[in-house]
Amino acid sequence: MVDISQCSEIKCPIQFVVDLLDNKWSILVLRELFGGDRRTHQLLAALPGISTKTLTQRLRELEAQGIVDRQVYAEIPPRVEYSLTPKGRQIQPVMAALHQVGSQWLEQESCMCPLIRDY
Amino acid sequence: MVDISQCSEIKCPIQFVVDLLDNKWSILVLRELFGGDRRTHQLLAALPGISTKTLTQRLRELEAQGIVDRQVYAEIPPRVEYSLTPKGRQIQPVMAALHQVGSQWLEQESCMCPLIRDY
DNA sequence: CCGGATCCAAGAGGATACTG
């Protein structure tokens, strides 16, 4: 239950989502996870330029928001898999809309991002 | 399985849009413009915390992308109005999706943002 | 009223080395 009694005004839903996701990598991390469960090194490989520190930060934030799930397997060497929670999958319409608009603006049909599976 | 080995030169549409809009205010500026044409001081008032410099930067970037139109009236005092171009209006599905998901996550129906007019 | 120019603080995030 959301307690908005502390708010002097009603929150804008758009701003709410933007506040959660407006940093350099969050959307792209989620895009990868729409392609299925991913291990840490897979995400690092799929997101050229991201550092381990930043990736971990983003994943922890998304986990704290209940958007991403972190599964740790007690193995040597360690194995950690990340996946979308049901809440996380709720942003699928946003990803689809971004994909559609981006395709228009690029005037390009093909796409290498994992979300293409959903089309 | 998506084969990404042969299409590294193909841009991801999602990343393309994210690259255009992932800064602190762009999405919110556009949200305001979906409510209709806006003058500078209206945008400043609608976006608490934004500075004139930052607002101008965002608007110039969006203008350069062909997303926003800037109309200057030769009056004293000056009047400048910003509006969405047809290309800019193409992101309406993104805004609608953000709004829908944000409403779910907030567990809140009402909304004070201009986009509500489109529902 | 609009917005350019400057200055500056804060923080995001990359590179690297290291631990379990």
Next chain:
DNA sequence: CAGTATCCTCTTGGATCCGG
């Protein structure tokens, strides 16, 4: 392999002043 800890750079963007 996964993640942490430093260090450090660079960008973002806020505050202010000024000019058209």
